[in-house]
Amino acid sequence: MDWLPISEETIWDMINEATIDISAAERRLWEHISILPEKWKQEPYGTQGGGFWIVGLIGRNVIWYNDIEDGFNLSRYTTYGEIGEYWCNQDSLLTVLTGLNRMIVGDA
Numbered sequence: 084m085d086w087l088p089i090s091e092e093t094i095w096d097m098i099n100e101a102t103i104d105i106s107a108a109e110r111r112l113w114e115h116i117s118i119l120p121e122k123w124k125q126e127p128y129g130t131q132g133g134g135f136w137i138v139g140l141i142g143r144n145v146i147w148y149n150d151i152e153d154g155f156n157l158s159r160y161t162t163y164g165e166i167g168e169y170w171c172n173q174d175s176l177l178t179v180l181t182g183l184n185r186m187i188v189g190d191a
Contacts, residue, residue, distance in 0.1 A: 088132030101176035
C-alpha cells in the first residue's frame with residue numbers, strides 16, 4: 084500500500100490529545116508557540132505529500148509532524164514556509180514540548 088499524507092483533521096486530533104494532560108508550564112509554552120496547522124515545504128521528502136504539517140513556531144524553529152516517520156520534530160528554518168532540516172524522530176508532541184520547556188528553564 085502506498086503512503087498517504089495525514090489530513091488536517093488527524094493533525095488536530097493529535098494536537099488535542101497531546102495537550103489534554105500537559106503541565107501548566109507546558110501549557111503556557113504551547114499557548115505562545117502554537118499556530119494553526121499549516122503545510123510547509125520540505126525538499127525532497129515532503130514533496131510527495133504536499134509538505135508537512137507545522138504546528139508551532141519558536142524563534143527560527145518549527146514544530147512539525149513527519150507523517151512518513153510518524154513523529155513530531157523540531158527543526159530550524161530560514162525561509163517562512165520551508166522546513167530547513169529534515170528529521171525522522173518518532174516523538175510525541177508532548178515529548179517535544181517537555182524538551183523545549185526543559186531547555187527554556189535550564190533543566191535539560
